[in-house]
Amino acid sequence: MTSPAKQSRVTPRRAGPALVFGDRWEYDPAPETADPKLQERYDLFIDGRFVAPRSGKYFDSINPATGRKLAQIALAGRSEVDAAYRAANRAFGTWGKLPGRDRAKYLFRIARLLQDRAREFAVAETMDGGKPIRESRDFDLPMAAAHFFDHAGWADKLEYVVPGGRARPLGVVGQVIPWNFPLLMLAWKIAPALAAGNCVVLKPAETTSITCLKLAEILQDAGLPKGVVNFVTGGGEVGAAVMAHPLAAKVAFTGSTEVGKAIMRQLAGTGKRMTLELGGKAANIVFDDAPIDQAVEGIVNGIFFNQGHVCCAGSRLLVQESVADQVITRLKFRLRHLRVGDPLDKNTDVGAINSREQLAKIRSLVAAGVREGADLYQAPCRLPTQGYFFRPTLFTGVTASHRIAREEIFGPVLSVLTFRTVEEAIEKANNTPYGLSAGVWTDKGSRILKMSNALKAGVVWANTYNKFDPASPFGGYKESGFGREGGRQGLLDYLQTD
Numbered sequence: 001m002t003s004p005a006k007q008s009r010v011t012p013r014r015a016g017p018a019l020v021f022g023d024r025w026e027y028d029p030a031p032e033t034a035d036p037k038l039q040e041r042y043d044l045f046i047d048g049r050f051v052a053p054r055s056g057k058y059f060d061s062i063n064p065a066t067g068r069k070l071a072q073i074a075l076a077g078r079s080e081v082d083a084a085y086r087a088a089n090r091a092f093g094t095w096g097k098l099p100g101r102d103r104a105k106y107l108f109r110i111a112r113l114l115q116d117r118a119r120e121f122a123v124a125e126t127m128d129g130g131k132p133i134r135e136s137r138d139f140d141l142p143m144a145a146a147h148f149f150d151h152a153g154w155a156d157k158l159e160y161v162v163p164g165g166r167a168r169p170l171g172v173v174g175q176v177i178p179w180n181f182p183l184l185m186l187a188w189k190i191a192p193a194l195a196a197g198n199c200v201v202l203k204p205a206e207t208t209s210i211t212c213l214k215l216a217e218i219l220q221d222a223g224l225p226k227g228v229v230n231f232v233t234g235g236g237e238v239g240a241a242v243m244a245h246p247l248a249a250k251v252a253f254t255g256s257t258e259v260g261k262a263i264m265r266q267l268a269g270t271g272k273r274m275t276l277e278l279g280g281k282a283a284n285i286v287f288d289d290a291p292i293d294q295a296v297e298g299i300v301n302g303i304f305f306n307q308g309h310v311c312c313a314g315s316r317l318l319v320q321e322s323v324a325d326q327v328i329t330r331l332k333f334r335l336r337h338l339r340v341g342d343p344l345d346k347n348t349d350v351g352a353i354n355s356r357e358q359l360a361k362i363r364s365l366v367a368a369g370v371r372e373g374a375d376l377y378q379a380p381c382r383l384p385t386q387g388y389f390f391r392p393t394l395f396t397g398v399t400a401s402h403r404i405a406r407e408e409i410f411g412p413v414l415s416v417l418t419f420r421t422v423e424e425a426i427e428k429a430n431n432t433p434y435g436l437s438a439g440v441w442t443d444k445g446s447r448i449l450k451m452s453n454a455l456k457a458g459v460v461w462a463n464t465y466n467k468f469d470p471a472s473p474f475g476g477y478k479e480s481g482f483g484r485e486g487g488r489q490g491l492l493d494y495l496q497t498d
Helices: 078-095 100-116 118-129 133-154 182-195 210-221 236-244 257-267 292-308 321-336 356-371 422-430 445-454 487-492
Strands: 013-015 018-021 024-026 044-046 049-051 058-063 068-074 167-169 172-176 199-203 229-231 248-254 273-277 283-286 316-320 375-378 393-396 413-419 437-441 459-462 495-497
Touching (some): 058 118, 068 210, 078 229, 100 133, 100 182, 118 133, 118 182, 133 182, 182 210, 182 248, 182 487, 199 236, 210 229, 236 257, 283 292, 283 422, 292 321, 292 413, 292 437, 321 375, 321 393, 321 413, 356 375, 356 413, 413 422, 437 445, 445 459
Parallel strands (some): 283 316, 283 437, 316 413, 393 413, 437 459
Antiparallel strands (some): 013 018, 018 024, 058 068, 375 393
């Protein structure tokens, strides 16, 4: 590797199988060639079969890396949402009484079928959402299957969720998921609901519905009884109908804090159970005794993973003053070596921004950071001429009053603040309306324990970041929502207990 001072920007010359830019090696393209098996048009999935919308209306799903249409997605109306709930309610009469060991067989079968088609699904996920194929292939698909496997193991052991008590399903559950992890969020929602004996009506995000509807094919292949899981697609009005339907015993939503607040107002007084996993503005805290190289890699993973489209992204970096210059220098060096481009290229580190609207929001907040006096650094990379892309971005000289330190950007933008003492780090980290996650980098175990107790965050990672497991609960405090996904705690949110 070369030092920052030796970086040069010249016309590439050929050297064997790769390209050389000055004294820096560049990889040849390594495109993923698996067939995603996309259809030209996807219908709604209700009562175990695909049905066309009564209105005959469809909307386009766009590949954010090219700006071109991938497929047409059915636009559900209130009548289709009602039909989905009625189908789920009928199915609950049988599914809710099915022995747990039999429900487990279906969940296990779904997991295995998902593994069998993992490469196909990974390509579809990348094309529909813009994330690098390495992430879809190595994280999203394995984790989605793992959630089905894990909850298959729980399905016949629900009495251990409530030792000494009794656990029963709630009934029909309405769920709405976001566009940043379409298939994984779907697994997070569906697997515990089915393991607990509930039936589901779910709406995927408008911009990323394809893998949800492809999973419907797997549900059919697995022989899942009709009506147990139903998918309705569309925009915010469809999601509102799913949340407000009178047959829903519980609703689960993952998305923005603003929409979460609207759902709470909408459902106040209805008696419905509710879990909300909302926005975040996580602090990634680096102390002067931290392993710096390891911390820098964790910082990069914390904010540039999935283009920063992560609710728990470490978007606020708090660095102890004595090592701030060293950390920032190494971060800038790493940013210069992040590969931004075609998400289907296996060498790509940062893919496409999910939509034109999200790209506009990122640009607006970055412009606000510049106007308010923060120092901007962007990786000097060439962006593709088509699609929605944004350079990995670093702001220094940030204070707590800057918009970029307060608002969730949901993009590849990192704001750096400094601190001197442990108490100052805690105060700055907690100075946010959110409370979803945090990271702590230090060599002292006692400091990790102190920080994990003092930080108002649902998840605190120690000397790592963005590590997940289906057996570990995930969720937040304050305006990051309530309830948990995963683990025994996540199952409890889908059960009546006494």
